[in-house]
Amino acid sequence: MAKSKFEYVKSFETEDKLLPNCWIVVRVDGKSFHKFSEKHEFQKPNDMRALDLMNRSAVKVMEQYKDIVIAYGESDEYSFVLRKDTEIFNRRGFKIMTYINSLFTSSYVFYWKQYFKEVKLKSPPYFDARIVLYPTDENIRDYLSWRQADCHVNNLYNTTFWALVIKGGLSNIEAEKRLCGTFSSDKNEILFSEFNTNYNNEPEIFRKGTILLRKRIKKPNSEHFKRVIVPLHEDLIGEKFWNTHSEVLSIKPGQDYYFNDTLPDLVKCQLCINTKRNYDEKNNLKEAE
Amino acid sequence: MAKSKFEYVKSFETEDKLLPNCWIVVRVDGKSFHKFSEKHEFQKPNDMRALDLMNRSAVKVMEQYKDIVIAYGESDEYSFVLRKDTEIFNRRGFKIMTYINSLFTSSYVFYWKQYFKEVKLKSPPYFDARIVLYPTDENIRDYLSWRQADCHVNNLYNTTFWALVIKGGLSNIEAEKRLCGTFSSDKNEILFSEFNTNYNNEPEIFRKGTILLRKRIKKPNSEHFKRVIVPLHEDLIGEKFWNTHSEVLSIKPGQDYYFNDTLPDLVKCQLCINTKRNYDEKNNLKEAE
Amino acid sequence: MAKSKFEYVKSFETEDKLLPNCWIVVRVDGKSFHKFSEKHEFQKPNDMRALDLMNRSAVKVMEQYKDIVIAYGESDEYSFVLRKDTEIFNRRGFKIMTYINSLFTSSYVFYWKQYFKEVKLKSPPYFDARIVLYPTDENIRDYLSWRQADCHVNNLYNTTFWALVIKGGLSNIEAEKRLCGTFSSDKNEILFSEFNTNYNNEPEIFRKGTILLRKRIKKPNSEHFKRVIVPLHEDLIGEKFWNTHSEVLSIKPGQDYYFNDTLPDLVKCQLCINTKRNYDEKNNLKEAE
Amino acid sequence: MAKSKFEYVKSFETEDKLLPNCWIVVRVDGKSFHKFSEKHEFQKPNDMRALDLMNRSAVKVMEQYKDIVIAYGESDEYSFVLRKDTEIFNRRGFKIMTYINSLFTSSYVFYWKQYFKEVKLKSPPYFDARIVLYPTDENIRDYLSWRQADCHVNNLYNTTFWALVIKGGLSNIEAEKRLCGTFSSDKNEILFSEFNTNYNNEPEIFRKGTILLRKRIKKPNSEHFKRVIVPLHEDLIGEKFWNTHSEVLSIKPGQDYYFNDTLPDLVKCQLCINTKRNYDEKNNLKEAE
The missing domain is CATH 1.10.60 (Diphtheria Toxin Repressor; domain 2)
Structure with missing residues (x-):
């Protein structure tokens, strides 16, 4: 089999290494979700099942790709921010973008039933993705x-x-x-x-969207820490968010990506009230404790 | 809300218009499918359910994107070839690549049950994608x-x-x-x-993989033509394939993408023997007639 | 000297390998030549000295880079077309573009005196460059x-x-x-x-601009062939030009780039009449014989 | 003339807008200068005429392009650093790179005689160029x-x-x-x-190369400030240089690019000792005062 005769076509592929030392954003965005949401009778103006499914899919992506330090979702879109110094896939943009997009898509279909229960998925939903670089902390905050x-x-x-x-x-x-x-x-x-x-x-x-962060939190009535991906729904435009979660932008190579969070309101509120939307790294999805 | 203050970040996105007048290939490729196939106990060396599911997902992509003139799949990868003159998504490479990849992924999960029946999908499978340009007919054939x-x-x-x-x-x-x-x-x-x-x-x-082509075929015992996406499993390295299906490389703008195929062996063999793997544009999946 | 400590910055350079199997065009274009031509009192509407200097500079570029098969100049711009299969500088676009542009610029200043004689060059003229790919013969002809x-x-x-x-x-x-x-x-x-x-x-x-081709021509009253770069001023939009000079688009790897040209009108007209604008590969500039 | 019929070829040009908010470096580098220096009998190991000519050419480039905040030259290469926020040529990389490279080349030939006097330039020297982005101040200093x-x-x-x-x-x-x-x-x-x-x-x-900075300096025995491009030959790896010339990395949009420099040693040493290599913005080259 004259394999070598054809192998030259591989040289037509382009190199797409991303500029080092920049924040990397991958944003996935639903294709024709207006129509998709009508077909599946999403509640208006917001459907909690759909938002939870988006968040669940995003958590799956964050579980898989540890170099994502923060994610932000609203409506039918989700943005994933990778550390400035990530060397994942040798910083090849196509790989980063398509893996994240594909895993997000796959998870959306995979977890559909968990959130939409008896509502049958009528056609395969899908998402585009783009990848954008931001050189400074100010830029990524502004993004x-x-x-x-x-x-x-x-x-x-x-x-x-x-x-x-x-x-x-x-x-x-x-x-x-x-x-x-x-x-x-x-x-x-x-x-x-x-x-x-x-x-x-x-x-x-609804008003603030969902921010996903990695945290080590103490379970109520326990001495043990647990690594979780925490969903927050708060303002991230002002200084307060970035002061409270200052590790997001200052993470160092080799550091544990999960940070102790001793803020009582976070521990209490998130774990107790929003518990269904706290995601445990190990057990895929942590249902109400 | 000072929206405009942040909107400058949009200017960090890069333009990625593909060179005109080149064949466009998008190849999707399973992520860690060795492990995935073991986890789901794929039959060795080939699992027909898995191949049919790959083909079904590829057909879904071809149904959606009419500018794909031929697709080729083997193992856990699929290549989609778009017409040289396509203006889809204004030839923006990111859009083309991520939509095809995401729809393929989504379909793989969506149609899983149809092929794997009682075998439960244990985790969301996913795929990377790349996009490559080929300037000439010889190059795309060699690809x-x-x-x-x-x-x-x-x-x-x-x-x-x-x-x-x-x-x-x-x-x-x-x-x-x-x-x-x-x-x-x-x-x-x-x-x-x-x-x-x-x-x-x-x-x-198993030996030749699967080629997907668009055809108008006559149903047995009928006067009517039907547009279908036909799976072929034959040699495409030699001249014969390209003589038989000469329309693939010579399609013109505005032309109907589906070509009459009156070859009796195709009509008979494909329609009769492989009928389960003939895909009807309209009725999603055409089960054995 | 901690050289290695800084060497990481080299990794910020981008790869820019051009797609194989495409015609490569480098077009150089004068910066603010309207003003430059006024400052040096170019004759209007055309200054033969300036055109000859442009042509001389372009010939220098063609002498240096043998993979240029045809060049076309008009006014203060020049286009150089490199063979589809050139591997010059490993097809790195930046290298190809900047070397051609720089050598053209350098030659323009270097040869100035030869054409403008006593007219002193008052400031350094300069040119931008762009590089464009054309997949087919039709595209490059249309260009x-x-x-x-x-x-x-x-x-x-x-x-x-x-x-x-x-x-x-x-x-x-x-x-x-x-x-x-x-x-x-x-x-x-x-x-x-x-x-x-x-x-x-x-x-x-003036009406057609200048086409530069490589030819082997017989000198009048001689048995010997000579490799020259021939300036032509004729229509290249119609078929005739491409029939006459069919080698331009069909040159093969390893082939001598210079083609016998036995057309008597070319030999006579160009060599005799335009002799000052025939350029001999060896002797830099061949003044009237 | 069917101009429009051909104009489609313009769409084959690629967009090459550089990522915003990054330092832009253009480095020009002599083509085969080993051979060129031998042909023109450069003094070994360093030829002051050649270094002065390189510096003179770089000054010409800085005079023309005000967004260059610092330049560094050694041997047959020169690096130009453009402000992070420059919008010159709409940040199109090809334009920036080729204009700088071409003007540098042109100046090298144009000013040759001023430095090499009776030594005749035997052939047009030329340079390649590359363009590289650096996101942070640390990166550009390391470069x-x-x-x-x-x-x-x-x-x-x-x-x-x-x-x-x-x-x-x-x-x-x-x-x-x-x-x-x-x-x-x-x-x-x-x-x-x-x-x-x-x-x-x-x-x-010889040991440190040449750094070009913009300064407003007081002429000896005068009340007036003068905008000049100052050549320095000192260490820029340590902190001292950047403390002394802190404006280089902190220049703001709209600010005058020339900074008062009251350091007596600079005023005295540079102006008096190196006076021939101080370049006055207006009068091209300021010969010893």
Whole structure:
């Protein structure tokens, strides 16, 4: 078999090594999820099952790729941030991007039943991915802030839109017209005066999206630490988040990626209240303890 | 919300428009499928369920992306060839590569049960992808020949290896040692003299892999044409294949991608014998007619 | 000296290997040559000294880099076409582009005095460069046609513009206004009716630019062949040029790049009439024989 | 003229926008300068005329491109560092690289006579260029340190080699053998014990190369400031250089690129001793005042 005769075609592949010493972001984004969410009757404006499934899939990716130090998800997109000094796959961008995207996709289908129960998956959902480099800590913070600001803008719009449609009885087109040209303050006002809704009291997971961090936390009534991937739903645009979780941007090569977190509110609130969305590294998915 | 303040980060994304007028290949490749196949007890040396699932997933990709004119799969990899003149996603390489990879992955999990029945999927399988350009028809033919030659070399090795292990009672290490340094002729001889196996009589899908083409075929006893994606398991290194399916490399913009195929052996053999692996564009999967 | 401590910075350099089996074009283009030509009082609309200097510099580049099979120049730009199969500098695009650009620039300054005689060079002229790939013969022909069409359009404009200014006494702004919105036919008419000029009788070097080819030609009254780089000023958009010089696109690896040319008109016309612009590989510049 | 028919070829050009917020280095490097220096009988181990010509050419480049904040040259190479936030040529890498390379080359030929006087330039010298990104201040400092360490290693070798050849009477091959496997300390010892030369007393321009900075300096006996490009020949690996010239890495958008420098030793030493190598922005070359 004249194998060697054809092997020259391998030389047509391009090298795609990423610039060293830059934060690497891989963002996956649902393909036609507007249609997909209608087909599967997602709740509007937000479907907790869908968000939990997105988060579960992202956790799977973080479990597999330890060089991801933080992830941020909203709606049908998720961003994964890899350490500046990662040498994973020799920093070949195609490999990094396609593995993360494929594992995320695979997990989305794999875990579907766990969240959507009797709702049958009707067709294979899929995602595109892009890979972007950010040279400085300021840049990567601004990137994450950009996505969280996007989450806010979209969620405020969607919350008002669906209030007008579901509670207000407007058609989709009427609701769209009503909101055309409005500012944030206008939408807040519509929600408050017409639907008795204070937007700021909406669930934080809707308004802030989900941040995934690695932590070592103490289980309640136990001496032992446990490595978990913790979902947070809070502001990451201000300084407070980065002061509290200062390890994210300052992690050193060879260091344990999981950090003690002794903040009582985190330990208590997250572990107790959000326990279903705490993900244990070992046991795949930690159901309510 | 100071959205605009952060939006500058979008400018860090890179343009990745592919050179026009080149064949585009996207090849997806299983991540650690050796381990994955063991965990799910794939039959050795080839598991028909796994091959059918790969083919089914590839068909799903071809159904979605009409600019794929031919696909070729073997083992845990699949190559998709897009028309030279495709303008899909404005020829942005990241988009093309990640959509195809993600849809393939998603389909693999989605259709798993259809082929593996009671065998439960234990973890989300995933795939990397690469994208490569080939300027000429000769280059793209050589690319496909390269993969088919690879299929042959691997399958001959695996067939002999597993014969030695399963039928010959050797341990994996003993079989590996036995085959170390052998030529194709040696392996053929081992199969023939020791296991009474003529390698050339092994199923063509194992020896040649699977070629997916778009065809309009006449259903038996019907006047109507039907657009299908046809799986072929034959040699594509020689001239014969390309003479028979000359449309693959000569398709014109705006042309119907499906070509009449009146070759009786194709109509008969493929439709009758391989019918379960003929895929109908409309009805997702066409089970035995 | 802790050399190794710093050497890691080399890893930040990017690989830039060009796709194999494509025609490679390097186009150099004068930086602010409008201003440069005014400063050095170039004749309008065309300065033969400047064109000859451009051609001489391009010949120097072709002498140095044998994988250039054809070059085309007009105004302050020059395009160099390298064989599809060239392995020069391992097809690293930066190397190819910057060497050609730098040698062209260097030659322009080096040979200045030879053409501009007593006109002193007042400041260092310089050029940018770009590198572009063309997969097929049709693409590379279209590329060259594009540049020659550009030459025609610009030269017809400039010829008319400067006729209006120099012979017609219009100011630059008046001439510009006069030509605004005119078609080729209008400009031809202005030249003919107002300045008694038949544009088609203008020198071909102005209307067609300069094509550089490698040829082996017989010197008049001699038995010996000589390798020269021949400047042609003729149409390359039509078929005739490519039929006459069919070797350009069909050169094979290892072949002598210089082709016998027995066309009597070429031998006679070029060697006798344009002799000053025939360039001998060995003796740098072959002055009138 | 069917111009539009061909214009599609422009779409084959690639976008090459550089990642924002990174230091940009363009390094030009002489092509076959070993041979070129022999042909023009450069003095060994260093030829002051050649170094001055390199520096003069680099100054020309810095005069033209204000976003270059520092340049470093040694032997036949020069590195230009552009501000992290430069938007020059819309950060298109090809443009930046080829303009700098071409202007440097052009200047080298243009100013040749000024330094080499009666020594005629025999052939056009030329340079390649590469462009590299460095995300952090530490990286760009390490890059410059890498080049200065290279300067030291090469110069110590060359100084010893040519001492052995010119003063010691060894042939080139004998000198090469003698130095094979030696350490820095060995070469220092050879110079000291055999040629009565203390390497540390060699001219700093040879041992440290040339750093070009923009400064506003007070002319002796004058109240006026003057913007100049100052050549320094000192260590830039240690902290001292960067403390003294802290503006280089901290320049802000819109700021005047020239900084007051009141260090008396600089004003005095540079202006008085090295005066011929101080370059005045306006008057091209400021000869001894």
